[in-house]
Amino acid sequence: MCRAFGPPSGLTLEEVPAPRPGPGQVLIRVEACAVNFPDTLIIQGRYQTRPPLPFSPGGEVAGAVAELGEGVAGPPPGTRVLAMTSHGGFAEMAVAGADAVVAVPEGVDAVTAAALSYAYGTTLHALRDRAALRPGETVLVLGAAGGAGLAAVQLAKLMGARVVAAASAGKLETCRDAGADAVVDYRQEGWRERVRELTGSTGGVDVVYDPVGGPYSEPALRSLNWGGRHLVVGFAAGEIPRIPLNLPLLKGCGILGVSYGAFAKREPNANRALVGRLFAWVLEERLRPRISATYGLEDAAAALDALLSRNVTGKVVLVTEPQPAAR
Template identity: 50%
Template sequence: MRALVCEAFGPVENLKVREWQLPALKPHEVRLEVHAAGVNFPDGLMVQGKYQVKPELPFVAGGECAGIIREVGDAVKGFRVGDRVIAMPGLAAFAEAVNVDHKLLMPMPEQLDFAQAAGFCITYATSYYAFKQRAQLKPGETLVVLGAAGGVGVTAIQLGKLMGARVIACASSDEKLAFCRDLGADETINYSSEDLKERIRALTDGKGADVIYDPVGGAFTEQAYRSIAWGGRYLVIGFAAGDIPSLPLNLPLLKAGDILGIYWGGWASRDPKGNMQNFAELLGYVNEGRLQPLTTAVYPLEDFSQAFAAINARKALGKVVLTMGEAAT
């Protein structure tokens, strides 16, 4: 089978689409024919050797995918050959097939296509964990989303609205902000042309934001934190800008504000039952028609460099997904 292989840590462009041999199927695993796989910012860091997890070389990256079960191990329960599923293998999803522990599978809702399902796990799980377990977002609160048009930003808008928040979407262009308004954002801020701190204050009548969701980092972090409400919660999602910011600690002191780290993967491994409960709730929202997973940038496996470039250059509107040739149809 074909896979996107990292043979040495380095630029994404050095990855190779080549033949890859899967190990023998273990009793608790299924062999999944991958139709589509979600691409996330940490995937690019991992192949460069810059992520907190460093796999043994060579390896196939990709933490989430969707496809059809083609083989099941003897100890697998609840799944059978032919089932359409969403999978969270953690690694090896950028391939035409992958072996996955059956505990890391979820039934794929009928109303989703493979591209939508492939990009469902990591971004929606991250945002839901951030809002539910960490920030305890309440109806009527004001939520500010930085990098709002990107893969996780989109999920923050959708889930923030679903949970009853007033959402202020922040992005770097009018095109991105129009996209955010179409998703349901109540207000928007162009932080390339507007003063982020002052606009947040103006849009909240001076009160500030109850919750700030930041996957960007860089120069906007301190500006945003200076606009936080008394007792507000600042969610550290990631650093798409490339720079890890420093924050004067007198600011959370003066605002009685929290700074909350959002490491969904670490939490999920420590509380698998809580994680699966979150997924059950998210899939319930999908089945009820209250949540529509959004995938806007779909590339064939061979165009992987374009897919990563869309994320790294912060040009993608919504989720980026790789499809596996004929299997993607």
């Protein structure tokens, strides 16, 4: 529970009454809940939305339907589902809107399912729907060793692209293991020149996947080829960059916002199809989410601290009870 906005150390583990689903809602018995960067912001009161105190963080849960609210036809109780909840997921029971619930197919465990929605859903929506990524194009991934970044490396490769992964020096090998064709340490001066060397005669990259922001966005945008697309995914560096608008004019490129949560709310059927594509790749063993660590609910603060200290490669997931090994 978050009873006052502040750091992860302020969270408390408590027994509270189970929530009840309202009209249009589903109650889920949570088996796993992914830990994401927005969770670190929401408990500090720095996110774009502020739930009323007290609340539980956690917006990406996998588990079984326990109860249906008024007016909800399904899925029936007992069905294993994945859902985006915005908050409330660091708990044994959580409520989600029925439109935000997607059935989990047999053969996909709870930890894997919980890791798919935010990072992989955002990334597939970004690369496929927003950037219209084509086979043979080159993608520059910023923050490539984080949850969203590794998802971008993996999915861009699945879609037939060449991937240049930008991360700190100690995490470059993780990016290579995930399939990156080339890597660059973007903490070093002159990293943009290194990207130019790696792209050679093509003149630059075709797509930038940017969940980082801060001082990294403008050099990445300047690395785009003519007609390239810069995907604005988030601002993990903590600063929203101020981009000179002459750059997209000179490069004929696009700066494209990626709001996966809004897409999922506005187009729930399209989102179910998107998540279904991710599940299919998992079952075909063409996609395996990178799980950095799993924690129990009692260690939620430690999980958030690990994310804040940049000690995570891939995804972190909370579990309410011991789970089978992730795929």
